[in-house]
Amino acid sequence: MEITTNIILKTAFKLLIAGGLLIAVSCKRDPSQPGREYMPNMYRVASYKTYEPNPNFKDSLGARPIVQGTVPRGYFAYDAPNTPEAYEASLKIAEFPERYKTISEKDFEEGKRQFNIYCAVCHGEKGDGNGVLVEKGKFAGVPSYSSASRPGLTPMSIYHVITYGKGVMGSHAAQVLPHDRWKVVHYVLHLRNELDNKN
Incomplete structure:
Protein backbone atom coordinates (compact mmCIF):
# COMPACT_ATOMS: atom_id res chain seq x y z
CA MET A 1 0.00 0.00 0.00
CA GLU A 2 2.85 2.33 0.95
CA ILE A 3 4.70 1.43 -2.28
CA THR A 4 1.65 2.36 -4.38
CA THR A 5 1.36 5.72 -2.62
CA ASN A 6 5.06 6.43 -3.28
CA ILE A 7 4.66 5.58 -6.98
CA ILE A 8 1.64 7.91 -7.26
CA LEU A 9 3.50 10.73 -5.51
CA LYS A 10 6.59 10.30 -7.70
CA THR A 11 4.45 10.25 -10.88
CA ALA A 12 2.54 13.37 -9.80
CA PHE A 13 5.84 15.15 -9.02
CA LYS A 14 7.26 14.23 -12.45
CA LEU A 15 4.09 15.50 -14.19
CA LEU A 16 4.27 18.73 -12.21
CA ILE A 17 7.91 19.25 -13.21
CA ALA A 18 7.14 18.43 -16.88
CA GLY A 19 4.21 20.89 -16.88
CA GLY A 20 6.38 23.62 -15.36
CA LEU A 21 9.07 23.08 -17.98
CA LEU A 22 6.47 23.14 -20.76
CA ILE A 23 5.16 26.49 -19.53
CA ALA A 24 8.68 27.86 -19.15
CA VAL A 25 9.69 27.07 -22.75
CA SER A 26 6.36 28.33 -24.09
CA CYS A 27 6.73 31.82 -22.63
CA LYS A 28 9.21 34.47 -23.68
CA ARG A 29 9.87 37.79 -22.06
CA ASP A 30 9.87 39.68 -25.39
CA PRO A 31 6.19 40.67 -25.95
CA SER A 32 6.76 41.12 -29.69
CA GLN A 33 7.55 37.42 -30.02
CA PRO A 34 4.62 35.03 -29.51
CA GLY A 35 6.73 32.10 -28.37
CA ARG A 36 5.83 28.56 -29.35
CA GLU A 37 2.27 27.94 -30.49
CA TYR A 38 1.08 24.40 -30.17
CA MET A 39 -2.18 24.99 -32.05
CA PRO A 40 -1.52 28.04 -34.25
CA ASN A 41 -4.85 27.90 -36.12
CA MET A 42 -6.68 28.53 -32.88
CA TYR A 43 -4.74 31.74 -32.27
CA ARG A 44 -4.19 33.09 -35.77
CA VAL A 45 -7.33 33.12 -37.91
CA ALA A 46 -6.74 32.77 -41.63
CA SER A 47 -9.57 35.16 -42.59
CA TYR A 48 -8.98 38.69 -43.86
CA LYS A 49 -10.21 41.79 -42.10
CA THR A 50 -12.97 43.76 -43.82
CA TYR A 51 -10.87 46.60 -45.27
CA GLU A 52 -7.61 44.67 -45.53
CA PRO A 53 -6.30 43.96 -49.06
CA ASN A 54 -7.06 40.43 -50.15
CA PRO A 55 -4.70 38.95 -52.77
CA ASN A 56 -7.16 36.16 -53.60
CA PHE A 57 -9.31 38.47 -55.75
CA LYS A 58 -8.47 40.53 -58.84
CA ASP A 59 -9.72 43.76 -57.26
CA SER A 60 -7.79 43.02 -54.01
CA LEU A 61 -10.79 44.02 -51.90
CA GLY A 62 -11.28 42.22 -48.58
CA GLY A 74 -37.28 36.75 -43.33
CA TYR A 75 -37.39 39.82 -45.58
CA PHE A 76 -40.40 40.21 -47.86
CA ALA A 77 -39.09 41.37 -51.23
CA TYR A 78 -41.80 43.49 -52.84
CA ASP A 79 -40.41 44.49 -56.19
CA ALA A 80 -43.62 45.63 -57.91
CA PRO A 81 -43.11 49.05 -59.50
CA ASN A 82 -45.06 52.17 -58.57
CA THR A 83 -47.40 52.07 -61.56
CA PRO A 84 -51.19 51.88 -62.07
CA GLU A 85 -50.69 48.45 -63.68
CA ALA A 86 -48.88 47.14 -60.60
CA TYR A 87 -51.69 48.42 -58.38
CA GLU A 88 -54.27 46.67 -60.59
CA ALA A 89 -52.19 43.48 -60.37
CA SER A 90 -52.12 43.76 -56.55
CA LEU A 91 -55.94 43.78 -56.54
CA LYS A 92 -55.85 40.28 -58.06
CA ILE A 93 -53.71 38.81 -55.25
CA ALA A 94 -56.28 37.97 -52.58
CA GLU A 95 -53.99 36.03 -50.23
CA PHE A 96 -51.36 37.09 -47.74
CA PRO A 97 -47.82 35.85 -48.34
CA GLU A 98 -47.40 32.58 -46.42
CA ARG A 99 -45.20 34.13 -43.75
CA TYR A 100 -47.76 36.84 -42.90
CA LYS A 101 -51.03 34.88 -43.05
CA THR A 102 -51.37 34.90 -39.29
CA ILE A 103 -49.94 37.28 -36.71
CA SER A 104 -49.73 37.25 -32.95
CA GLU A 105 -51.88 39.40 -30.66
CA LYS A 106 -48.79 41.51 -29.96
CA ASP A 107 -48.24 42.10 -33.70
CA PHE A 108 -51.93 42.91 -34.14
CA GLU A 109 -51.65 45.55 -31.39
CA GLU A 110 -48.53 46.94 -33.09
CA GLY A 111 -50.49 47.17 -36.36
CA LYS A 112 -53.24 49.05 -34.52
CA ARG A 113 -50.70 51.39 -32.92
CA GLN A 114 -49.05 52.22 -36.23
CA PHE A 115 -52.42 52.64 -37.94
CA ASN A 116 -53.49 55.14 -35.28
CA ILE A 117 -50.23 57.08 -35.75
CA TYR A 118 -50.00 57.18 -39.55
CA CYS A 119 -53.41 56.33 -41.00
CA ALA A 120 -56.19 57.37 -38.61
CA VAL A 121 -55.66 61.11 -39.18
CA CYS A 122 -57.23 60.65 -42.62
CA HIS A 123 -58.98 57.27 -42.58
CA GLY A 124 -60.38 57.64 -39.04
CA GLU A 125 -59.85 55.33 -36.07
CA LYS A 126 -62.71 53.13 -37.31
CA GLY A 127 -61.51 53.10 -40.92
CA ASP A 128 -64.65 54.94 -42.05
CA GLY A 129 -62.82 57.77 -43.85
CA ASN A 130 -63.66 60.36 -41.19
CA GLY A 131 -60.27 61.20 -39.73
CA VAL A 132 -59.35 64.46 -38.02
CA LEU A 133 -57.99 65.99 -41.24
CA VAL A 134 -61.18 65.11 -43.11
CA GLU A 135 -63.35 66.62 -40.38
CA LYS A 136 -61.27 69.84 -40.50
CA GLY A 137 -61.73 70.03 -44.27
CA LYS A 138 -58.06 69.46 -45.17
CA PHE A 139 -58.86 66.46 -47.37
CA ALA A 140 -62.04 65.24 -49.03
CA GLY A 141 -62.98 61.89 -50.50
CA VAL A 142 -60.96 59.65 -48.18
CA PRO A 143 -62.51 56.22 -48.74
CA SER A 144 -63.97 53.98 -46.07
CA TYR A 145 -62.51 50.49 -45.83
CA SER A 146 -65.99 48.92 -46.01
CA SER A 147 -66.71 46.39 -48.76
CA ALA A 148 -69.45 48.69 -50.10
CA SER A 149 -66.97 51.56 -50.51
CA ARG A 150 -63.91 49.54 -51.59
CA PRO A 151 -65.15 46.18 -52.93
CA GLY A 152 -61.87 44.98 -54.48
CA LEU A 153 -59.57 45.59 -51.50
CA THR A 154 -56.99 42.80 -50.96
CA PRO A 155 -54.11 42.39 -48.51
CA MET A 156 -51.61 42.94 -51.34
CA SER A 157 -53.36 46.08 -52.61
CA ILE A 158 -53.32 47.57 -49.09
CA TYR A 159 -49.61 46.73 -48.83
CA HIS A 160 -49.01 48.32 -52.24
CA VAL A 161 -50.78 51.56 -51.22
CA ILE A 162 -48.90 51.78 -47.91
CA THR A 163 -45.65 51.30 -49.85
CA TYR A 164 -46.29 53.69 -52.75
CA GLY A 165 -49.36 55.74 -51.85
CA LYS A 166 -52.37 56.33 -54.10
CA GLY A 167 -54.14 59.48 -55.22
CA VAL A 168 -53.44 62.25 -52.68
CA MET A 169 -52.12 59.74 -50.16
CA GLY A 170 -48.35 59.67 -50.20
CA SER A 171 -46.07 56.72 -49.61
CA HIS A 172 -45.64 55.60 -46.01
CA ALA A 173 -42.66 53.37 -46.80
CA ALA A 174 -40.33 55.70 -44.89
CA GLN A 175 -42.51 55.55 -41.77
CA VAL A 176 -43.65 51.92 -41.71
CA LEU A 177 -41.11 49.11 -42.11
CA PRO A 178 -41.97 46.32 -44.60
CA HIS A 179 -42.72 43.68 -41.90
CA ASP A 180 -44.80 46.23 -39.95
CA ARG A 181 -46.88 47.01 -43.05
CA TRP A 182 -48.35 43.52 -42.86
CA LYS A 183 -49.40 44.20 -39.26
CA VAL A 184 -51.16 47.35 -40.44
CA VAL A 185 -52.76 45.37 -43.29
CA HIS A 186 -54.19 42.89 -40.77
CA TYR A 187 -55.57 45.76 -38.71
CA VAL A 188 -57.12 47.46 -41.77
CA LEU A 189 -58.89 44.21 -42.68
CA HIS A 190 -60.08 43.93 -39.07
CA LEU A 191 -61.61 47.44 -39.36
CA ARG A 192 -63.14 46.48 -42.72
CA ASN A 193 -64.77 43.44 -41.11
CA GLU A 194 -66.15 45.60 -38.28
CA LEU A 195 -67.57 48.14 -40.76
CA ASP A 196 -69.18 45.37 -42.84
CA ASN A 197 -70.77 43.78 -39.76
CA LYS A 198 -72.35 47.12 -38.72
CA ASN A 199 -74.28 47.38 -42.00
Missing part, protein backbone atom coordinates in the same frame (compact mmCIF):
# COMPACT_ATOMS: atom_id res chain seq x y z
CA ALA A 63 -14.89 43.41 -48.28
CA ARG A 64 -16.75 41.47 -50.96
CA PRO A 65 -19.81 42.98 -52.65
CA ILE A 66 -23.18 41.44 -51.79
CA VAL A 67 -24.46 38.95 -54.35
CA GLN A 68 -27.16 40.57 -56.48
CA GLY A 69 -30.65 39.71 -55.24
CA THR A 70 -29.51 38.97 -51.67
CA VAL A 71 -32.09 39.87 -49.02
CA PRO A 72 -32.01 39.51 -45.23
CA ARG A 73 -33.54 36.33 -43.80
Whole structure:
Protein backbone atom coordinates (compact mmCIF):
# COMPACT_ATOMS: atom_id res chain seq x y z
CA MET A 1 0.00 0.00 0.00
CA GLU A 2 2.85 2.33 0.95
CA ILE A 3 4.70 1.43 -2.28
CA THR A 4 1.65 2.36 -4.38
CA THR A 5 1.36 5.72 -2.62
CA ASN A 6 5.06 6.43 -3.28
CA ILE A 7 4.66 5.58 -6.98
CA ILE A 8 1.64 7.91 -7.26
CA LEU A 9 3.50 10.73 -5.51
CA LYS A 10 6.59 10.30 -7.70
CA THR A 11 4.45 10.25 -10.88
CA ALA A 12 2.54 13.37 -9.80
CA PHE A 13 5.84 15.15 -9.02
CA LYS A 14 7.26 14.23 -12.45
CA LEU A 15 4.09 15.50 -14.19
CA LEU A 16 4.27 18.73 -12.21
CA ILE A 17 7.91 19.25 -13.21
CA ALA A 18 7.14 18.43 -16.88
CA GLY A 19 4.21 20.89 -16.88
CA GLY A 20 6.38 23.62 -15.36
CA LEU A 21 9.07 23.08 -17.98
CA LEU A 22 6.47 23.14 -20.76
CA ILE A 23 5.16 26.49 -19.53
CA ALA A 24 8.68 27.86 -19.15
CA VAL A 25 9.69 27.07 -22.75
CA SER A 26 6.36 28.33 -24.09
CA CYS A 27 6.73 31.82 -22.63
CA LYS A 28 9.21 34.47 -23.68
CA ARG A 29 9.87 37.79 -22.06
CA ASP A 30 9.87 39.68 -25.39
CA PRO A 31 6.19 40.67 -25.95
CA SER A 32 6.76 41.12 -29.69
CA GLN A 33 7.55 37.42 -30.02
CA PRO A 34 4.62 35.03 -29.51
CA GLY A 35 6.73 32.10 -28.37
CA ARG A 36 5.83 28.56 -29.35
CA GLU A 37 2.27 27.94 -30.49
CA TYR A 38 1.08 24.40 -30.17
CA MET A 39 -2.18 24.99 -32.05
CA PRO A 40 -1.52 28.04 -34.25
CA ASN A 41 -4.85 27.90 -36.12
CA MET A 42 -6.68 28.53 -32.88
CA TYR A 43 -4.74 31.74 -32.27
CA ARG A 44 -4.19 33.09 -35.77
CA VAL A 45 -7.33 33.12 -37.91
CA ALA A 46 -6.74 32.77 -41.63
CA SER A 47 -9.57 35.16 -42.59
CA TYR A 48 -8.98 38.69 -43.86
CA LYS A 49 -10.21 41.79 -42.10
CA THR A 50 -12.97 43.76 -43.82
CA TYR A 51 -10.87 46.60 -45.27
CA GLU A 52 -7.61 44.67 -45.53
CA PRO A 53 -6.30 43.96 -49.06
CA ASN A 54 -7.06 40.43 -50.15
CA PRO A 55 -4.70 38.95 -52.77
CA ASN A 56 -7.16 36.16 -53.60
CA PHE A 57 -9.31 38.47 -55.75
CA LYS A 58 -8.47 40.53 -58.84
CA ASP A 59 -9.72 43.76 -57.26
CA SER A 60 -7.79 43.02 -54.01
CA LEU A 61 -10.79 44.02 -51.90
CA GLY A 62 -11.28 42.22 -48.58
CA ALA A 63 -14.89 43.41 -48.28
CA ARG A 64 -16.75 41.47 -50.96
CA PRO A 65 -19.81 42.98 -52.65
CA ILE A 66 -23.18 41.44 -51.79
CA VAL A 67 -24.46 38.95 -54.35
CA GLN A 68 -27.16 40.57 -56.48
CA GLY A 69 -30.65 39.71 -55.24
CA THR A 70 -29.51 38.97 -51.67
CA VAL A 71 -32.09 39.87 -49.02
CA PRO A 72 -32.01 39.51 -45.23
CA ARG A 73 -33.54 36.33 -43.80
CA GLY A 74 -37.28 36.75 -43.33
CA TYR A 75 -37.39 39.82 -45.58
CA PHE A 76 -40.40 40.21 -47.86
CA ALA A 77 -39.09 41.37 -51.23
CA TYR A 78 -41.80 43.49 -52.84
CA ASP A 79 -40.41 44.49 -56.19
CA ALA A 80 -43.62 45.63 -57.91
CA PRO A 81 -43.11 49.05 -59.50
CA ASN A 82 -45.06 52.17 -58.57
CA THR A 83 -47.40 52.07 -61.56
CA PRO A 84 -51.19 51.88 -62.07
CA GLU A 85 -50.69 48.45 -63.68
CA ALA A 86 -48.88 47.14 -60.60
CA TYR A 87 -51.69 48.42 -58.38
CA GLU A 88 -54.27 46.67 -60.59
CA ALA A 89 -52.19 43.48 -60.37
CA SER A 90 -52.12 43.76 -56.55
CA LEU A 91 -55.94 43.78 -56.54
CA LYS A 92 -55.85 40.28 -58.06
CA ILE A 93 -53.71 38.81 -55.25
CA ALA A 94 -56.28 37.97 -52.58
CA GLU A 95 -53.99 36.03 -50.23
CA PHE A 96 -51.36 37.09 -47.74
CA PRO A 97 -47.82 35.85 -48.34
CA GLU A 98 -47.40 32.58 -46.42
CA ARG A 99 -45.20 34.13 -43.75
CA TYR A 100 -47.76 36.84 -42.90
CA LYS A 101 -51.03 34.88 -43.05
CA THR A 102 -51.37 34.90 -39.29
CA ILE A 103 -49.94 37.28 -36.71
CA SER A 104 -49.73 37.25 -32.95
CA GLU A 105 -51.88 39.40 -30.66
CA LYS A 106 -48.79 41.51 -29.96
CA ASP A 107 -48.24 42.10 -33.70
CA PHE A 108 -51.93 42.91 -34.14
CA GLU A 109 -51.65 45.55 -31.39
CA GLU A 110 -48.53 46.94 -33.09
CA GLY A 111 -50.49 47.17 -36.36
CA LYS A 112 -53.24 49.05 -34.52
CA ARG A 113 -50.70 51.39 -32.92
CA GLN A 114 -49.05 52.22 -36.23
CA PHE A 115 -52.42 52.64 -37.94
CA ASN A 116 -53.49 55.14 -35.28
CA ILE A 117 -50.23 57.08 -35.75
CA TYR A 118 -50.00 57.18 -39.55
CA CYS A 119 -53.41 56.33 -41.00
CA ALA A 120 -56.19 57.37 -38.61
CA VAL A 121 -55.66 61.11 -39.18
CA CYS A 122 -57.23 60.65 -42.62
CA HIS A 123 -58.98 57.27 -42.58
CA GLY A 124 -60.38 57.64 -39.04
CA GLU A 125 -59.85 55.33 -36.07
CA LYS A 126 -62.71 53.13 -37.31
CA GLY A 127 -61.51 53.10 -40.92
CA ASP A 128 -64.65 54.94 -42.05
CA GLY A 129 -62.82 57.77 -43.85
CA ASN A 130 -63.66 60.36 -41.19
CA GLY A 131 -60.27 61.20 -39.73
CA VAL A 132 -59.35 64.46 -38.02
CA LEU A 133 -57.99 65.99 -41.24
CA VAL A 134 -61.18 65.11 -43.11
CA GLU A 135 -63.35 66.62 -40.38
CA LYS A 136 -61.27 69.84 -40.50
CA GLY A 137 -61.73 70.03 -44.27
CA LYS A 138 -58.06 69.46 -45.17
CA PHE A 139 -58.86 66.46 -47.37
CA ALA A 140 -62.04 65.24 -49.03
CA GLY A 141 -62.98 61.89 -50.50
CA VAL A 142 -60.96 59.65 -48.18
CA PRO A 143 -62.51 56.22 -48.74
CA SER A 144 -63.97 53.98 -46.07
CA TYR A 145 -62.51 50.49 -45.83
CA SER A 146 -65.99 48.92 -46.01
CA SER A 147 -66.71 46.39 -48.76
CA ALA A 148 -69.45 48.69 -50.10
CA SER A 149 -66.97 51.56 -50.51
CA ARG A 150 -63.91 49.54 -51.59
CA PRO A 151 -65.15 46.18 -52.93
CA GLY A 152 -61.87 44.98 -54.48
CA LEU A 153 -59.57 45.59 -51.50
CA THR A 154 -56.99 42.80 -50.96
CA PRO A 155 -54.11 42.39 -48.51
CA MET A 156 -51.61 42.94 -51.34
CA SER A 157 -53.36 46.08 -52.61
CA ILE A 158 -53.32 47.57 -49.09
CA TYR A 159 -49.61 46.73 -48.83
CA HIS A 160 -49.01 48.32 -52.24
CA VAL A 161 -50.78 51.56 -51.22
CA ILE A 162 -48.90 51.78 -47.91
CA THR A 163 -45.65 51.30 -49.85
CA TYR A 164 -46.29 53.69 -52.75
CA GLY A 165 -49.36 55.74 -51.85
CA LYS A 166 -52.37 56.33 -54.10
CA GLY A 167 -54.14 59.48 -55.22
CA VAL A 168 -53.44 62.25 -52.68
CA MET A 169 -52.12 59.74 -50.16
CA GLY A 170 -48.35 59.67 -50.20
CA SER A 171 -46.07 56.72 -49.61
CA HIS A 172 -45.64 55.60 -46.01
CA ALA A 173 -42.66 53.37 -46.80
CA ALA A 174 -40.33 55.70 -44.89
CA GLN A 175 -42.51 55.55 -41.77
CA VAL A 176 -43.65 51.92 -41.71
CA LEU A 177 -41.11 49.11 -42.11
CA PRO A 178 -41.97 46.32 -44.60
CA HIS A 179 -42.72 43.68 -41.90
CA ASP A 180 -44.80 46.23 -39.95
CA ARG A 181 -46.88 47.01 -43.05
CA TRP A 182 -48.35 43.52 -42.86
CA LYS A 183 -49.40 44.20 -39.26
CA VAL A 184 -51.16 47.35 -40.44
CA VAL A 185 -52.76 45.37 -43.29
CA HIS A 186 -54.19 42.89 -40.77
CA TYR A 187 -55.57 45.76 -38.71
CA VAL A 188 -57.12 47.46 -41.77
CA LEU A 189 -58.89 44.21 -42.68
CA HIS A 190 -60.08 43.93 -39.07
CA LEU A 191 -61.61 47.44 -39.36
CA ARG A 192 -63.14 46.48 -42.72
CA ASN A 193 -64.77 43.44 -41.11
CA GLU A 194 -66.15 45.60 -38.28
CA LEU A 195 -67.57 48.14 -40.76
CA ASP A 196 -69.18 45.37 -42.84
CA ASN A 197 -70.77 43.78 -39.76
CA LYS A 198 -72.35 47.12 -38.72
CA ASN A 199 -74.28 47.38 -42.00
